[in-house]
Amino acid sequence: MSNAISERAASIRDYLSDHPDRASVRRYSFVAARWEGLRLAMEKGTTTPDDDSRFRELSHTLKALTAALGLPTCDGLTGWRGFLPGDPSRLVCDSWQEAANGW
8 A cells, every 4th residue: 555545544534533433434544545546546547447447346335434434425425526525635725636636
């Protein structure tokens, strides 16, 4: 696992630190970080055809974890402007792409 994914997962866990289901938060953090990384790669056009099925699987898992944790969303996965629910990056970045490029 890359350092960027690990750091992003730690950041996600940090803003969900008050959630009582620590195990689901940990799993969510890693799935969400991988999902964001792949989503950004798809946006940049640097993915392979195999990444499509991987993205679908991650999306399904992320949606289930988002619901299980009771995180508010607009589309079942993300909130306003495409950020993950509760992501503090939304306060300082204009788009999720700008935030993701930062990590």
